[in-house]
Amino acid sequence: DAGITQSPRYKITETGRQVTLMCHQTWSHSYMFWYRQDLGHGLRLIYYSAAADITDKGEVPDGYVVSRSKTENFPLTLESATRSQTSVYFCASIQFAGNTEAFFGQGTRLTVV
Amino acid sequence: QQPVQSPQAVILREGEDAVINCSSSKALYSVHWYRQKHGEAPVFLMILLKGGEQKGHEKISASFNEKKQQSSLYLTASQLSYSGTYFCAAAEAGNMLTFGGGTRLMVKP
Numbered sequence: 533d534a535g536i537t538q539s540p541r542y543k544i545t546e547t548g549r550q551v552t553l554m555c556h557q558t559w560s561h562s563y564m565f566w567y568r569q570d571l572g573h574g575l576r577l578i579y580y581s582a583a584a585d586i587t588d589k590g591e592v593p594d595g596y597v598v599s600r601s602k603t604e605n606f607p608l609t610l611e612s613a614t615r616s617q618t619s620v621y622f623c624a625s626i627q628f629a630g631n632t633e634a635f636f637g638q639g640t641r642l643t644v645v
Numbered sequence: 646q647q648p649v650q651s652p653q654a655v656i657l658r659e660g661e662d663a664v665i666n667c668s669s670s671k672a673l674y675s676v677h678w679y680r681q682k683h684g685e686a687p688v689f690l691m692i693l694l695k696g697g698e699q700k701g702h703e704k705i706s707a708s709f710n711e712k713k714q715q716s717s718l719y720l721t722a723s724q725l726s727y728s729g730t731y732f733c734a735a736a737e738a739g740n741m742l743t744f745g746g747g748t749r750l751m752v753k754p
Contacts, residue, residue, distance in 0.1 A: 567744070575687070577742070629674070631674075633689035
């Protein structure tokens, strides 16, 4: 099925552990984004990617690592999870932010205990 | 820096109108608007391009003042289904897409 999918949908992890959130899109969109959503802050951009092997920091990149070896995948890794990284994470893809719409995955609810 | 939205929350009765504002401190290529229902992902409503072109929703309109880097979303004759959180998003150079803090809209019968 065409679309953008995130996995897992829910994740509980312990402080200090590494965790990777997956994002896969089937449209071959050039741009992909990772956002975190917390009450009172809306959607904050963590990292984004313009193409395979091209990534750039967003507003809140500290504590996160991304890679994009293939156009369709954009995993987000928390190298050493902290409680402040408890959040809902959304992945999005877009062909061109200037004049086309963004499509979002279903979100991953991450809890760090 | 995130775009700034106002108001933060609005409560309406069915049939009433509302305006949601969005302001950015950076030069924009375009402004997007999205709506998010509780527990769901944001869904595209509209995009406003430089030069006045709009793409999107039939029953919701918006404006984009390029000089002031401001946009407004107009919800007329609101319906119960309009309830949710509305986000503006600023498309900047390099295709970075940053979202505002959101406006919570509740439409009551």
